[in-house]
Amino acid sequence: MKTLKVGIIGFGTVGTGVYKVLQSFPEIKIQKIAVKNINKKRNIENFNYELLTDNPYEIVNNPDIDVVIEVAGGTDPAFDILTTAIKNKKHIVTANKELLAKKGSELFQCAKENNVIILYEAAVAGGIPIIMPIKTILCANKIHKIAAILNGTTNYILTKMAEKELSYETALKQAQELGYAETDPTGDVEGFDATYKLAVLSTISFGKKIDINKIYREGITKIKANDIKSAKELGYTIKLIALGQVLENGEIDVRVHPMLVAKKHLLAKVKNATNSIMLSGYPVGDLVFTGAGAGSEPTASSVVGDLLVLASDLEVTNNPIPLAICRHDEYAEQINIGDTYNEYYIAITAGNHPGVIGLIGTICGQNNINISTIMQKGINEDNTAEIVVITEKSKESDVQNALKDMLKSESIKNIDNLLRVMN
Amino acid sequence: MKTLKVGIIGFGTVGTGVYKVLQSFPEIKIQKIAVKNINKKRNIENFNYELLTDNPYEIVNNPDIDVVIEVAGGTDPAFDILTTAIKNKKHIVTANKELLAKKGSELFQCAKENNVIILYEAAVAGGIPIIMPIKTILCANKIHKIAAILNGTTNYILTKMAEKELSYETALKQAQELGYAETDPTGDVEGFDATYKLAVLSTISFGKKIDINKIYREGITKIKANDIKSAKELGYTIKLIALGQVLENGEIDVRVHPMLVAKKHLLAKVKNATNSIMLSGYPVGDLVFTGAGAGSEPTASSVVGDLLVLASDLEVTNNPIPLAICRHDEYAEQINIGDTYNEYYIAITAGNHPGVIGLIGTICGQNNINISTIMQKGINEDNTAEIVVITEKSKESDVQNALKDMLKSESIKNIDNLLRVMN
Numbered sequence: 001m002k003t004l005k006v007g008i009i010g011f012g013t014v015g016t017g018v019y020k021v022l023q024s025f026p027e028i029k030i031q032k033i034a035v036k037n038i039n040k041k042r043n044i045e046n047f048n049y050e051l052l053t054d055n056p057y058e059i060v061n062n063p064d065i066d067v068v069i070e071v072a073g074g075t076d077p078a079f080d081i082l083t084t085a086i087k088n089k090k091h092i093v094t095a096n097k098e099l100l101a102k103k104g105s106e107l108f109q110c111a112k113e114n115n116v117i118i119l120y121e122a123a124v125a126g127g128i129p130i131i132m133p134i135k136t137i138l139c140a141n142k143i144h145k146i147a148a149i150l151n152g153t154t155n156y157i158l159t160k161m162a163e164k165e166l167s168y169e170t171a172l173k174q175a176q177e178l179g180y181a182e183t184d185p186t187g188d189v190e191g192f193d194a195t196y197k198l199a200v201l202s203t204i205s206f207g208k209k210i211d212i213n214k215i216y217r218e219g220i221t222k223i224k225a226n227d228i229k230s231a232k233e234l235g236y237t238i239k240l241i242a243l244g245q246v247l248e249n250g251e252i253d254v255r256v257h258p259m260l261v262a263k264k265h266l267l268a269k270v271k272n273a274t275n276s277i278m279l280s281g282y283p284v285g286d287l288v289f290t291g292a293g294a295g296s297e298p299t300a301s302s303v304v305g306d307l308l309v310l311a312s313d314l315e316v317t318n319n320p321i322p323l324a325i326c327r328h329d330e331y332a333e334q335i336n337i338g339d340t341y342n343e344y345y346i347a348i349t350a351g352n353h354p355g356v357i358g359l360i361g362t363i364c365g366q367n368n369i370n371i372s373t374i375m376q377k378g379i380n381e382d383n384t385a386e387i388v389v390i391t392e393k394s395k396e397s398d399v400q401n402a403l404k405d406m407l408k409s410e411s412i413k414n415i416d417n418l419l420r421v422m423n
Numbered sequence: 424m425k426t427l428k429v430g431i432i433g434f435g436t437v438g439t440g441v442y443k444v445l446q447s448f449p450e451i452k453i454q455k456i457a458v459k460n461i462n463k464k465r466n467i468e469n470f471n472y473e474l475l476t477d478n479p480y481e482i483v484n485n486p487d488i489d490v491v492i493e494v495a496g497g498t499d500p501a502f503d504i505l506t507t508a509i510k511n512k513k514h515i516v517t518a519n520k521e522l523l524a525k526k527g528s529e530l531f532q533c534a535k536e537n538n539v540i541i542l543y544e545a546a547v548a549g550g551i552p553i554i555m556p557i558k559t560i561l562c563a564n565k566i567h568k569i570a571a572i573l574n575g576t577t578n579y580i581l582t583k584m585a586e587k588e589l590s591y592e593t594a595l596k597q598a599q600e601l602g603y604a605e606t607d608p609t610g611d612v613e614g615f616d617a618t619y620k621l622a623v624l625s626t627i628s629f630g631k632k633i634d635i636n637k638i639y640r641e642g643i644t645k646i647k648a649n650d651i652k653s654a655k656e657l658g659y660t661i662k663l664i665a666l667g668q669v670l671e672n673g674e675i676d677v678r679v680h681p682m683l684v685a686k687k688h689l690l691a692k693v694k695n696a697t698n699s700i701m702l703s704g705y706p707v708g709d710l711v712f713t714g715a716g717a718g719s720e721p722t723a724s725s726v727v728g729d730l731l732v733l734a735s736d737l738e739v740t741n742n743p744i745p746l747a748i749c750r751h752d753e754y755a756e757q758i759n760i761g762d763t764y765n766e767y768y769i770a771i772t773a774g775n776h777p778g779v780i781g782l783i784g785t786i787c788g789q790n791n792i793n794i795s796t797i798m799q800k801g802i803n804e805d806n807t808a809e810i811v812v813i814t815e816k817s818k819e820s821d822v823q824n825a826l827k828d829m830l831k832s833e834s835i836k837n838i839d840n841l842l843r844v845m846n
Contacts, residue, residue, distance in 0.1 A: 289712055
C-alpha cells in the first residue's frame with residue numbers, strides 16, 4: 001500500500017484519539033497537526049512537538065499532504081480552511097457535524113469541482129458505522145424513516161433522571177461533574193448537536209439536501225421529574241429523539257424533540273451516553289445500530305476507518321469511487337411541525353372540580369383529537385389536580401389549538417408539558 | 424454507469440427477492456436464472472420464463488455474464504458451480520453460509536488466483552450490514568469479541584417459550600405452522616446454521632480461518648419450560664448465542680450454544696426472528712447491529728447492496744478493491760470447550776434430604792467452582808427437589824467433573840440441564 005500523508009486540524013479529545021490509533025498504521029503518515037496552543041503539554045508518550053503548528057493553512061497549503069483530517073469543529077474558520085484544502089486537491093475526513101449541516105452543500109459542490117472526496121463517518125454517532133453502510137451495502141434501499149438517539153449527553157441526563165428520580169438540574173450537574181456535559185451545555189441540551197447530526201444523516205438517507213433552519217427542535221430542559229414518573233407509569237421512557245421521515249407525498253418531516261418511547265421499543269433500552277439509530281427502508285426493513293456516540297477512541301475508529309478506505313481506494317485509482325460521492329442535488333420539501341401527526345402526552349394542572357375531565361375531553365373532541373388514556377394523578381395541596389392525557393394520532397396544529405382552548409377555561413390552571421409519543 | 428450482467432443461481436425465497444429488487448436497478452441486467460424446475464409457475468408479474476434454465480453451468484460458462492449470484496445453498500454442487508464461475512473470471516455474490524464455512528478457504532484462494540471478488544453480506548444475518556462494515560469503516564479495529572443471535576428460527580421458538588410458557592415441542596410446532604421453522608428443523612434447532620454464520624463472521628472479524636469442525640455446538644432442543652422459568656426468576660432470558668472471542672494468548676474461542684442472558688443485556692431484548700450482533704473491538708468499543716436475519720426482502724437488500732458496490736467498483740477499475748479481498752491466510756488456534764471459562768446455570772433434581780444443598784456446595788468447592796446463587800425450587804410429588812445453581816466464572820472441565828461427582832451421590836437424582844450464562 002502506498003503511504004498516505006495526512007495533516008490533522010484540531011488536537012482535542014478526538015484528534016488525540018486519531019493520533020494514537022494511527023500509530024498502528026504505518027501506511028498513514030502524520031505530517032502536521034494544527035492546534036490552538038503549540039506550547040501546551042500533550043499527554044502522549046514520545047510525542048514529537050515539531051509536528052505542531054498553530055497555523056492550519058500550513059496544512060491545507062502543504063503540497064506534501066494528501067488528506068486533511070478536520071476534528072476542530074465549528075463553522076468558522078473551518079469552512080475557509082477546508083475549502084482551501086479542497087481547492088488544493090486534498091481529500092477531507094471530518095467529524096464536523098455543524099459544518100456539514102450548515103455548509104455541506106457548498107463543501108460537496110467544491111469537492112465535486114476539484115475531484116476530491118469528503119468522508120465524515122465520525123460526524124454522526126461517533127463510532128457507530130452508519131454513513132458508509134448507507135452509502136455502500138444499504139444502497140439498494142429506499143430509506144423512509146430514521147428514529148435515533150444521537151446525543152449522548154442528553155441521553156445520559158434522561159437516564160439518570162429516570163433511574164435515580166433526579167430533577168433535570170441535578171442530573172445535568174452530575175453529568176457536568178462526570179464530564180458528560182459541558183460547562184455551557186446549550187449545544188447538547190437544547191438539541192443543536194442532535195439537529196446537526198440528523199441533518200447530515202437525513203441528507204444521506206433520503207438523498208435530499210436538508211435546510212437545518214427548517215428542522216423543528218426542542219431540547220430537554222423542560223422535562224420534569226413528574227413527566228418521567230408519569231411516563232414510567234404509562235409504560236414509557238423519555239428520550240431525546242431525532243426523527244426523520246419521508247411522507248407518502250414525498251415531503252420530508254425532520255425534527256428533534258423529546259418523546260415518550262414505549263418500553264418495548266429498542267430505543268427505550270438505550271441507556272446513558274450510548275447512541276442508537278433505527279433506520280427503516282425497503283427492502284431491508286428495520287435496522288438498529290447501537291454503540292458509543294462520542295469519545296476519543298470510538299470517534300477515532302470512524303476517522304481512521306474513513307482514512308483507510310480512502311487509502312485503499314487511492315491505491316487502485318486516482319478517481320474517487322462513485323459511491324463515496326454524495327448524490328443529493330435537490331432540496332427536500334420539509335414540512336412544518338404544525339402539519340405533522342403524532343400521538344401526544346399532555347400534562348395538565350387543573351382545578352379539582354367535578355367535570356374537569358369531561359371538559360378536557362370535550363375540548364380535545366372539538367379539535368379532532370381522540371384521547372386514548374386520561375389519568376388523574378392525585379390532588380395537590382392547593383386543591384389542584386395533575387392530569388395526564390395520551391392522545392391518538394392527531395395533527396400538531398389541532399393539539400396546539402386545543403391547548404389554547406384549555407387555557408381559556410378557568411378550570412385549567414396550566415399546561416405543564418406537551419410531549420410527543422413513539423410506540 | 425456501465426451495465427453489469429448477472430446470472431442468478433437459485434430462485435426460492437431469496438432469489439425471488441433479489442429478482443424483484445433488481446427491477447429498480449436498470450444498470451444490473453439479469454441474463455439467466457438457474458432453477459430446479461423450469462416448468463414451475465412463478466408468482467411474479469410479467470415474468471419472462473425464457474430467463475430460466477435448469478442448468479447452472481449455462482450461467483457460469485456464459486461469456487456474457489459478469490457476476491454470478493448464488494442463492495441456492497448447500498455445498499454440492501454449489502462448490503463446483505462457483506469454482507467454475509470463478510475460473511471463468513466471474514465475480515461472485517453469494518448468500519451461501521454453509522459453503523463459505525466449509526469451503527471458503529478454497530473458494531477465496533481460487534478467487535485470488537483469478538482476480539475476482541467474492542462478496543457475501545447476505546450469508547450472515549440477512550439484511551443486517553455487518554460484513555462490509557467490518558471490511559471497510561471498521562477496519563481500523565482489532566475486534567476481540569462477537570456475541571450474536573444469528574438464527575431467527577431458534578430465537579422465535581425461545582421467545583414464544585418465554586412469553587407464552589410453552590414447551591419446546593409446542594413452540595417448535597407453532598413456528599413450523601407459521602413458516603418460521605422447516606419441516607426438518609435440524610439445521611436451525613441443532614445450531615448448524617448459526618455455526619456456519621459464526622464461522623464466516625469470526626473469520627472476517629478476527630482475520631483467521633476457522634475450522635468449523637472445532638466449533639463447539641449445542642442446539643436448543645434440550646431447553647425445558649422449567650429452565651426458561653428459572654432463568655426468568657433469576658433475571659435472565661435464554662437465547663441461542665453465537666460466541667467468538669480472542670483470548671489474551673491469541674487463542675480463539677468460538678462456539679454456539681444456548682445461554683442465560685441477563686435481562687439488561689441488549690441481546691436479551693432481541694425478540695422473535697430478529698437477529699442481533701454485538702461486536703467488541705478497539706478503538707470502537709461495543710457495537711450492536713440489529714435487524715431482520717432472514718426473509719426475501721432483507722436478504723435481497725444485502726445481495727443487491729453487494730452487487731451495486733461491485734458495479735460501482737468495476738466502473739472505476741478492473742482490479743478488485745483491496746478491502747474487498749479477504750485477508751486471512753492462517754488458521755486460528757481454536758480452543759476446546761473444556762478449556763473455556765464461563766459462568767454456569769445448573770439445574771439439578773435431588774432427593775429431598777437435609778444436607779443436599781451442602782453436598783452440592785462441597786462438590787462444587789472440590790472442583791474449584793464458586794457458587795454465586797443456589798435456589799431450591801420446591802418439592803416434587805415423588806419427594807425430590809429441584810435445585811438451581813448459578814456459578815461464578817469456572818473452567819468447563821471442572822464443571823463437567825463436578826456434575827460427574829454429583830451423579831455419583833445417591834442424593835442427586837439427575838442433572839436436568841447445564842447452560843452457560845452471559846451477564
